[in-house]
Amino acid sequence: MEQTRERLLNTAADMFSTQGYAGVSMREIARVMGITQAAIYHHFPSKDALYIAAVTFVFEKQTLEISEQMSAIDSPAERLVLMISAMLEAMEEDPRFRRIYLRELLEGDEQKIAAIAENAFTAFYEPLYQLMGELAPGSDRQLHIFSLAGLIFHHLEARKLAPHLPHANEGKTTIPSLARHITNLFMYGVSS
Amino acid sequence: MEQTRERLLNTAADMFSTQGYAGVSMREIARVMGITQAAIYHHFPSKDALYIAAVTFVFEKQTLEISEQMSAIDSPAERLVLMISAMLEAMEEDPRFRRIYLRELLEGDEQKIAAIAENAFTAFYEPLYQLMGELAPGSDRQLHIFSLAGLIFHHLEARKLAPHLPHANEGKTTIPSLARHITNLFMYGVSS
DNA sequence: GTCTATAACATGATAGAC
DNA sequence: GTCTATCATGTTATAGAC
Numbered sequence: 001m002e003q004t005r006e007r008l009l010n011t012a013a014d015m016f017s018t019q020g021y022a023g024v025s026m027r028e029i030a031r032v033m034g035i036t037q038a039a040i041y042h043h044f045p046s047k048d049a050l051y052i053a054a055v056t057f058v059f060e061k062q063t064l065e066i067s068e069q070m071s072a073i074d075s076p077a078e079r080l081v082l083m084i085s086a087m088l089e090a091m092e093e094d095p096r097f098r099r100i101y102l103r104e105l106l107e108g109d110e111q112k113i114a115a116i117a118e119n120a121f122t123a124f125y126e127p128l129y130q131l132m133g134e135l136a137p138g139s140d141r142q143l144h145i146f147s148l149a150g151l152i153f154h155h156l157e158a159r160k161l162a163p164h165l166p167h168a169n170e171g172k173t174t175i176p177s178l179a180r181h182i183t184n185l186f187m188y189g190v191s192s
Numbered sequence: 193m194e195q196t197r198e199r200l201l202n203t204a205a206d207m208f209s210t211q212g213y214a215g216v217s218m219r220e221i222a223r224v225m226g227i228t229q230a231a232i233y234h235h236f237p238s239k240d241a242l243y244i245a246a247v248t249f250v251f252e253k254q255t256l257e258i259s260e261q262m263s264a265i266d267s268p269a270e271r272l273v274l275m276i277s278a279m280l281e282a283m284e285e286d287p288r289f290r291r292i293y294l295r296e297l298l299e300g301d302e303q304k305i306a307a308i309a310e311n312a313f314t315a316f317y318e319p320l321y322q323l324m325g326e327l328a329p330g331s332d333r334q335l336h337i338f339s340l341a342g343l344i345f346h347h348l349e350a351r352k353l354a355p356h357l358p359h360a361n362e363g364k365t366t367i368p369s370l371a372r373h374i375t376n377l378f379m380y381g382v383s384s
Numbered sequence: 385g386t387c388t389a390t391a392a393c394a395t396g397a398t399a400g401a402c
Numbered sequence: 403g404t405c406t407a408t409c410a411t412g413t414t415a416t417a418g419a420c
Contacts, residue, residue: 025412105350107210129358136384144377147374158342165309167333239397392413396411
């Protein structure tokens with residue numbers, strides 16, 4: 001079955017994205033899969049190859065899913081709202097992409113950073129670059145894209161911090177409310 | 193000498209912050225220190241204890257350094273400028289705090305997340321919570337604090353991504369220019 | 385495609401000399 | 403305060419049977 005390979009990719013991606021490369025052993029992956037560690041080597045020649053395949057698998061899935069929803073038909077402001085919602089929803093449904101992205105940003109060497117730039121960003125980057133040019137002509141578009149990414153990534157991860165902080169709200173932060181908050185801040189700033 | 197202990201804390205913090213807990217071995221730390229692995233156990237009883245001590249060491253240093261610069265004498269808008277600059281400069285000079293924070297946010301269990309909330313945020317959180325109330329009365333202050341943190345953390349890490357992306361600027365992004373960008377966006381939004 | 389068995393090495397931790 | 407030596411275990415990876 002070619003199905004085992006995909007299940008292996010999914011399992012490995014789950015574990016690598018939350019525990020990191022060094023934090024996951026082949027035995028652990030095999031145990032979760034319900035097979036022995038040696039069996040993995042029938043599908044991938046090394047831990048490194050499995051990691052790269054799993055990361056590529058997740059990145060392609062996520063960039064495809066998001067870029068599908070990036071229609072260019074609306075006005076710039078409407079397009080921003082749609083893009084923010086689409087990114088939040090896709091990265092909420094599958095947290096693996098954002099976690100691998102953030103982790104590689106922390107510890108990745110030059111080569112992996114370059115791979116991230118090529119694989120992860122090309123799908124979003126051009127539509128966003130175009131959009132920033134319409135929303136704020138003459139500005140540094142790359143800085144604005146990094147700002148938007150920072151808002152989205154950090155809000156999604158920081159939610160688990162919220163209940164432990166002073167002045168915590170009682171209710172959970174929903175994705176639609178996050179989308180509203182980020183859109184407003186990005187468009188009009190804190191005083192909006 | 194009590195100096196060895198501090199040098200050990202610094203070395204371990206450097207390595208843990210960039211490679212993560214599982215990515216660093218006691219032998220590697222010892223090799224960088226120029227001693228043998230067994231000697232570490234004279235200072236700390238386990239790898240876990242060393243990690244916790246190193247993280248606490250870095251967090252106390254950073255929160256002290258930043259909270260010193262958070263004067264409450266200026267107008268809200270001026271205070272925002274000063275806080276953003278202070279955080280960017282402190283976290284640029286010593287990247288360990290922000291890296292450990294981001295990593296623990298990714299893979300920390302409930303207990304470590306609670307410890308982060310208590311140790312890392314209390315120093316910034318109250319002054320920022322106060323500030324947000326003045327800048328945007330009636331808004332969700334916690335969401336705004338998370339937004340500001342996301343902007344600062346992500347911009348600092350994303351710089352290494354910039355040269356690999358399309359439309360890259362020739363010059364490097366400086367801390368003052370980052371401070372201006374973040375302040376403007378946070379105050380007035382993208383159209384400022 | 386998965387198993388058992390094993391090789392070759394790395395890891396956290398301890399004992400005891402100096 | 404650091405060393406050498408060692409233990410028990412965990413690690414990636416391979417060989418070969420089924």
